[in-house]
Amino acid sequence: MKRLVLLLWLLPTALPAAAEGSVEVTWKDPDGYLDIQPADDSATRFRARLFRQLEQHLDNLARGLPEGDRLQVTFTNVDLAGYVRTGPQGSVRVIGDSRPARLEFDYRLLDGQGKTLREGSERLWGTTTSVPRAGLKKGEAFVVEKGLLTRWFRKTFSDLLER
Numbered sequence: 001m002k003r004l005v006l007l008l009w010l011l012p013t014a015l016p017a018a019a020e021g022s023v024e025v026t027w028k029d030p031d032g033y034l035d036i037q038p039a040d041d042s043a044t045r046f047r048a049r050l051f052r053q054l055e056q057h058l059d060n061l062a063r064g065l066p067e068g069d070r071l072q073v074t075f076t077n078v079d080l081a082g083y084v085r086t087g088p089q090g091s092v093r094v095i096g097d098s099r100p101a102r103l104e105f106d107y108r109l110l111d112g113q114g115k116t117l118r119e120g121s122e123r124l125w126g127t128t129t130s131v132p133r134a135g136l137k138k139g140e141a142f143v144v145e146k147g148l149l150t151r152w153f154r155k156t157f158s159d160l161l162e163r
Contacts, residue, residue, distance in 0.1 A: 021065025025055045026074040034079035034102065039093040050078075050142065057146045061153045064161045068112025077104035081128065081144035097127040101144040109157070118156070124148040 030036065030047065038046030054075075062071045079102035082095035101124075108119040126148045140146070154161070 020063040020067060021069035021071060023055070023058045023062040023071045023073060025051075025058060026072075027051055028074050028076050030075075030078075033075075033077055035083075036078050036080060037084050039084045039091040050080075053142055054145060054149070057142075057149060058153075061150065065109075065157065066160060069117070069160070070110045070112075072108045072110065073105050074107075075103065075105045077102065078145075079103075080142070095128055095144065097129055100125045100127045101148060103145060103148055107156075109160075120156075122152060124152055126151075 030051075036047055036050060037043075041049070058071070058073060062069075065071065080093070081101035082093045082099050084091050085094050103124045104122065106119075106121045109117045111117055126144060128144055
């Protein structure tokens with residue numbers, strides 16, 4: 001029994017790691033972003049949560065890139081979907097098709113030797129009904145923004161994504 005437990009404990013380290021790419025995200029001058037206003041949190045905590053979730057989403061997407069490839073993304077503007085409405089019960093972000101999300105960023109894809117494979121600047125926008133939600137959980141935060149990034153990523157790197 002002890003040998004079986006030891007074997008199961010060592011097994012994950014013995015398996016080769018899955019080939020995957022990586023991502024580096026930079027937030028350029030976030031104080032100037034159009035709308036990253038929180039509804040029910042401090043501005044500092046909300047910004048940290050937003051940035052962390054978008055970085056994690058891009059990291060998950062980048063794992064489909066070939067091993068050694070590195071995606072660099074520099075956000076230059078963020079305008080979250082919807083708007084914040086304040087009432088007697090507090091504030092809430094109202095999300096609908098009248099106030100789309102907008103993401104502006106520069107990107108560069110590098111191979112393992114640091115050679116630029118692709119680069120560009122993007123201005124994405126979309127509403128709750130115009131972005132894909134595949135792979136996103138019901139009730140997940142920032143679904144419109146994540147959907148925009150997913151659609152852009154799949155379109156831009158479709159020829160590189162590992163199946």
